[in-house]
Amino acid sequence: MANPLARAKYTFSAHALKQLPPDDGREVAFAGRSNAGKSTSLNALTNQHGLARVSKTPGRTQALNYFEVAPNKHLVDLPGYGYAKVPEEMRERWKEFINVYFHTRQSLAGLVVVMDIRHPLREYDLQMLDYAFGRGLPAHCLLTKADKLGRGEQGNTLLKVRKELGERASVQVFSGESKIGVDEARAVVSRWLEL
Helix, strand or coil: CCCCCCCCEEEEEECCHHHCCCCCCEEEEEEEECCCCHHHHHHHHHCCCCCCCCCCCCCCCCCEEEEEEECCEEEEECCCECCCCCCHHHHHHHHHHHHHHHHHCCCEEEEEEEEECCCCCCHHHHHHHHHHHHHCCCEEEEEECHHHCCHHHHHHHHHHHHHHHHHHCEEEECECCCCECHHHHHHHHHHHCCC
16 A cells, blocks of 8 residues: 655754744644654654654754645654753743644644653653643554564553553554554554545
8 A cells, every 4th residue: 555654755844933834734743752763753654764863862853843745734743852951941942832833733633642662651741642632632652662572561561551541542552663553653644634
């Protein structure tokens, strides 16, 4: 089956609200702690090796990076949090930007929260899910780096996270490296973008 996300291309980065594109398309946002595997996930979903830059220095995404998949349909890479060695002032500015983005952006069709399967549901992950839940947006969690655990551990973590989140989000195991769950995640994102 053809990959509807394969045509994704980087279009621009927004560092402030006024730089966002017109609010009349459809976009799916990707959020995750620094080092959770967000760039690897985006690259796996689009089947492009270097679409989102994978960095050895976590926390490099410092803007909303837009990738156009089809006219007026975008994947949006949000700044990662956690390990990012950035000044507190910049962190607060990001926080405010993301807050306004989530509360006002009408084009936002869904949120993908990327979490390391070995460290799921950290404070930031829950905060992102709260944003989506507060807006009534669908949310989907990728438990990344699943190849680092055995099948039994993967299944146990998946059940635990599903139980904790209940109806607030759908959850799956995922590995951009070994392609576990890529088709499932791609189908969710494509449906939200109406591709």
